[in-house]
Amino acid sequence: MDSIQPGYKDGIKDGIPIALGYLSVSFTFGIMAVNAGLPVWLTVLISMTNLTSAGQFSGVGTIISGAPYIEMALTQLVINLRYSLMSLSLSQKLDKSFTNRQRLILSFGVTDEIFAVASQKSNEINIKYMYGLITLPYWGWAIGTLIGAVAGSILPESLSSALNIAIYGMFIAIIVPPARKSRPVLGVILLSVAISFLFKYMPYLNNLSGGLAIIICAIVASSLGAILSPVKEET
């Protein structure tokens, strides 16, 4: 596609649509975190140090429930495990000029969307392009969180009730289209959801905290998926 080495400006340009999307999602995060009882500065700090959607939403739940630290570590690990695969895949695309320090910095910016855009590039990727690509989404994520966190504390109950469902709506929008196209994905989701219902409503099982329940659901369902329907090699 692009025969010339893409530079910082190209990265910035490619980052604009991601940043716009992040503004609204992080806005919802800001509202949700403040409604859950976190102060504004901590909410913004979470966004500036984590840069991840599902992990942050579940992390706030963990903080509010006062769960043990190990549970925070485990839930974040399981939820964000997908980044490992993205980083792995991306590491094969970096050009030779990357230093170890630059790899350490770049790692911070690996999100679903940034990975998606970067891996579409036909050439090897250089550090200038990646810095450009990450810049606007990072600030979009931070500023959207700040606006949501400030606006969230002045929102009426009816509106915050309505906005609370937004993140789940987004999750549904992420999982439903692939589930429609792939029966194994559908099967994994249904199994995971079924176990999740068990953990919520079954006596004894529902004593387990939500975070651990999600870990078990995900590991059982994904393992079964991987055994029964291994993903085919792509190349």
Place this chain on the structure above:
Amino acid sequence: MKHLIYIIIMAGVTYLTRMLPMVIFKKKIESTFIKSFLYYIPYAVLGAMTFPAILSSTSSVYSAIAGAAVAIILALKEKSLITVAISASLTVYIVELILF
């Protein structure tokens, strides 16, 4: 203070998931099982996180069911994340206006 420790753990673990493979692994993962497992993980996690939690995310279980139904229908039509999220919220808002 306790909040800060949570956030440090959260940010640290999240960063490690991104950083370790970038620095350690230079070769491609060969295990089909692990690749497949990692492929399914986001769907399983998001599914378990959404259900049944979505049912208690609003002021009333009825508005939540309506919002979830609208989200699923729009997601089946492959509408964007923003469209699905906002439509679910609007549905909840309208249903609660009628209910209360």
